[in-house]
Amino acid sequence: MRLMMSLAIVAVTLVPAFGAEVSYSTPPRDRPGSSGDDINSLGNVMGLTQLRHIKLWFAGRQRNWPLARYELDQIADTLRHAGMFYQNIPVDDVRAAERQLDAIRVATEGKDPVGFAKGYAALTDACNACHKAAKVGFIAIQTPTTSPFSDQRF
Numbered sequence: 001m002r003l004m005m006s007l008a009i010v011a012v013t014l015v016p017a018f019g020a021e022v023s024y025s026t027p028p029r030d031r032p033g034s035s036g037d038d039i040n041s042l043g044n045v046m047g048l049t050q051l052r053h054i055k056l057w058f059a060g061r062q063r064n065w066p067l068a069r070y071e072l073d074q075i076a077d078t079l080r081h082a083g084m085f086y087q088n089i090p091v092d093d094v095r096a097a098e099r100q101l102d103a104i105r106v107a108t109e110g111k112d113p114v115g116f117a118k119g120y121a122a123l124t125d126a127c128n129a130c131h132k133a134a135k136v137g138f139i140a141i142q143t144p145t146t147s148p149f150s151d152q153r154f
């Protein structure tokens with residue numbers, strides 16, 4: 001009985017006004033990945049990519065080549081999937097970022113810190129080039145200055 005009453009209260013609070021229309025979907029947006037109303041939205045996937053972009057930098061700077069390789073593979077997988085699953089992604093910009101990731105991969109294999117730093121700067125430029133093309137140029141990525149990951153050793 002108590003349960004029934006609680007359910008009734010919940011139902012009443014969920015119905016805002018008699019006859020009012022409730023919309024649970026976000027309106028379409030004027031940029032790629034516009035179905036941004038679910039957990040796998042491009043914005044959320046990019047948030048993860050941002051964390052990996054930071055980890056990649058600190059791994060390379062500490063010459064932790066296996067970790068750098070791991071993080072760049074994660075970024076590469078994410079961008080490849082983004083190119084396949086999201087609407088209107090500028091595919092040329094995905095490819096441009098992939099080319100820079102390949103250059104960083106070569107640097108990690110050769111344990112080459114200079115090549116790594118060069119590749120990293122070019123990757124970051126590729127992130128920003130796509131943001132501009134996708135009308136989100138206000139999301140400006142740079143080389144990180146400090147690591148927020150105090151729970152992981154690089």
Ligand code: HEC
Nearest residue numbers: 032033042043046047049050053093094097127130134136
């Ligand atoms: C092929 C295009 C493309 C590439 C390459 C790309 N992005 Fe994005 N990124 C986007 C788009 C489009 C959005 C906006 C998504 C949305 O919310 O609708 C975005 C959003 C973001 C956001 C905002 C997420 C948030 O919740 O604040 C961050 C951070 C980000 N990208 C980081 C990166 C980083 C780092 C790279 C490079 C390693 C990168 N992006 C490469 C297209 C791209």
